[in-house]
Structure formats: structure tokens, C-alpha cells
Amino acid sequence: MEADFHGITLAVIGRDALLENERAAGRKKDLVDVALLEAADTLD
Numbered sequence: 001m002e003a004d005f006h007g008i009t010l011a012v013i014g015r016d017a018l019l020e021n022e023r024a025a026g027r028k029k030d031l032v033d034v035a036l037l038e039a040a041d042t043l044d
Contacts, residue, residue, distance in 0.1 A: 003012050013021070019037060022030040 003010050022034045
């Protein structure tokens with residue numbers, strides 16, 4: 001996936017891939033990020 005940022009094309013990963021990568025890393029800070037992102041889903 002790519003995104004344009006002030007005329008610069010950047011490669012980015014999607015949300016699902018980000019969550020998968022964070023879980024695979026398994027570090028405490030990554031797992032906290034996963035929990036926060038998933039909790040944000042329930043706010044709607």
C-alpha cells in the first residue's frame with residue numbers, strides 16, 4: 001500500500017498487517033498498542 005505525504009510517496013502497511021506484526025513481535029509495548037487499537041474499535 002502506498003500513501004502520498006506532501007508529494008512524497010511512502011510505503012505503508014494496512015491496519016490488519018500492523019496488528020499482525022505487532023502481535024508477532026510480542027513485545028509488551030507492541031501488545032499494548034494492539035490492545036489500544038482493538039479497544040478503539042469498540043468506541044463507535
